[in-house]
Amino acid sequence: MSQTARTRPEASEQALSDAYDTALLDLDGVVYAGGNAIAHAVASLGTARSGGLHLAYVTNNALRTPDAVAEHLSELGIPTVADDVITSAQAVARLISEQVPAGARVLVIGGEGLRVALRERGLEPVESADDDPAAVVQGFGGPDLPWGRFAEASYAVARGVPWFASNTDLTIPSARGIAPGNGAAVEVVRIATGAEPQVAGKPLPPMHRETILRTGAKRPLVVGDRLDTDIEGAFNGEVDSLLVLTGVTDGAQLLAAPPQHRPTYVDEDLRGLLTGQPEVVEEGDGFRCGGWTAQAGSEHLELAGDGEALDGLRALCAAAWTAAGDGTCELDGGKALARLGL
Numbered sequence: 394m395s396q397t398a399r400t401r402p403e404a405s406e407q408a409l410s411d412a413y414d415t416a417l418l419d420l421d422g423v424v425y426a427g428g429n430a431i432a433h434a435v436a437s438l439g440t441a442r443s444g445g446l447h448l449a450y451v452t453n454n455a456l457r458t459p460d461a462v463a464e465h466l467s468e469l470g471i472p473t474v475a476d477d478v479i480t481s482a483q484a485v486a487r488l489i490s491e492q493v494p495a496g497a498r499v500l501v502i503g504g505e506g507l508r509v510a511l512r513e514r515g516l517e518p519v520e521s522a523d524d525d526p527a528a529v530v531q532g533f534g535g536p537d538l539p540w541g542r543f544a545e546a547s548y549a550v551a552r553g554v555p556w557f558a559s560n561t562d563l564t565i566p567s568a569r570g571i572a573p574g575n576g577a578a579v580e581v582v583r584i585a586t587g588a589e590p591q592v593a594g595k596p597l598p599p600m601h602r603e604t605i606l607r608t609g610a611k612r613p614l615v616v617g618d619r620l621d622t623d624i625e626g627a628f629n630g631e632v633d634s635l636l637v638l639t640g641v642t643d644g645a646q647l648l649a650a651p652p653q654h655r656p657t658y659v660d661e662d663l664r665g666l667l668t669g670q671p672e673v674v675e676e677g678d679g680f681r682c683g684g685w686t687a688q689a690g691s692e693h694l695e696l697a698g699d700g701e702a703l704d705g706l707r708a709l710c711a712a713a714w715t716a717a718g719d720g721t722c723e724l725d726g727g728k729a730l731a732r733l734g735l
Contacts, residue, residue: 398652398719401680401711402659404672409635409658409665410441415610416666417632419595420452420462422618422640423663425469427568431639435470437663446666448477449608451615453594453622455482455532455559455575456504476607481559481594482532484603486510488593489557493527500524500554502546502578503532507559522548531582531590532559533575543578547585556582560594562622566640596626596653605630616666618642620654633657635665644706644735648694648713648726655714661703671704673711680711689716689724696729705733 405412418424424434442448450462450473457465459478466473486507489499493516501507501518507530508518519526522545529549534542550556561576579590593599595617604610613632617623618640627634636642636656647659658670673680679688684700687708694712696705709729713722 398714399655399657400715401673402707403633403657403670405658405670408444408667408669409614410444410446410667412612413446413614413633414612415447415449415608415614416441417449417451417604417608417610417613417615419617419619419623419640420450421454422566423616423637424450424466424471426566426640428465429568430469430471432662434663437666438471441666447608447610448473449479449604449610450477451479451595451600451604453481453560453562453575453600454565455480455485455506455510455594456535458506458509459483461506479604479607480506480510481600482506482510483513483607484600485530485532485557485559485593486514486516487603488591488599489528489530490514490516492555497527498524500526500529500545500549501532502529502542502582503534503538503559503575507532521545522552522554526554528555528557530557530559531575531579533565534578536572538578543581543585546582550582550586550588556586556588556590558590558592558594560600560622561590561592562594562619564641566618571641595622596624596629598629601626601630616663620646620650620656624650624656625653627656628653635660637662637665638735639663644709644730644733645726647706648709648730649721649723650714651717651721652719655710659703659707659710671707673707680708680715682708682711687712687729689713689722692725694722694724694726694729696732702733702735705729706735
């Protein structure tokens with residue numbers, strides 16, 4: 394795909410599972426939330442896999458190991474092996490290994506996923522700033538990560554030890570709602586030291602490189618729920634993307650998306666992998682998808698017609714993104730979205 398500003402969601406006559414060879418699936422907010430499978434995820438992925446689509450699970454969450462993630466997915470009814478899982482811990486471990494001596498010590502502020510990934514690269518995880526680390530790495534450590542771990546990172550970073558972060562997602566979806574993510578923890582160390590980490594996770598190139606190296610995908614489709622990680626990562630990697638509305642992104646955020654956050658396709662959930670995508674066409678001063686027509690007014694996005702709510706959302710995207718061009722749409726789409734129940 395090109396890097397020009399997308400002005401509407403694209404159409405696909407084929408089911409997406411037939412049009413692409415590999416689905417690069419985010420986990421939190423796409424496959425599960427708070428450990429429980431999202432509606433339709435298990436059945437949709439099973440059908441896609443049986444049709445020949447390679448499923449790879451790409452997560453910015455560095456807490457768990459690929460083995461643990463694969464076991465969890467298998468328990469949910471999605472047969473998975475560790476090689477199908479790519480984490481930001483793996484991406485940041487590779488990044489660190491390219492900049493420090495073999496066997497170097499790395500101060501870990503995070504969970505077991507980081508430690509396993511570092512050992513895979515021949516590096517030695519340590520726990521204290523006094524252990525003479527060659528690098529500091531932060532990854533999501535779960536809700537019980539002790540406050541003192543941030544102090545250890547700050548002591549080392551303040552001495553000039555290179556600082557790395559698996560990702561900087563400020564939030565993470567959970568079964569009870571939206572919780573602070575690793576980006577919030579990174580901010581603690583940034584405030585204490587004034588330093589800036591090297592970041593590996595989505596949407597940055599090290600994560601995309603790790604994903605392609607490990608999957609060998611030739612025609613990948615990124616599937617995610619976040620505009621600023623999944624969709625921007627696909628944009629940076631120049632590959633297509635499917636946004637599903639089962640996680641953190643809502644209709645208003647989608648309509649206001651700048652070019653790097655505009656997905657190729659939009660669907661309700663992972664059932665979108667199994668279908669084609671409808672065409673959005675220009676009609677008069679607006680855009681039509683299915684039974685809906687949307688256009689940009691002087692202050693509001695206007696919507697007329699009826700039919701499937703997602704078709705209305707796609708038409709609104711075309712009106713909003715066209716009006717915004719290379720920027721962000723500032724027109725109010727609240728009434729139109731309310732009419733769609735979104």
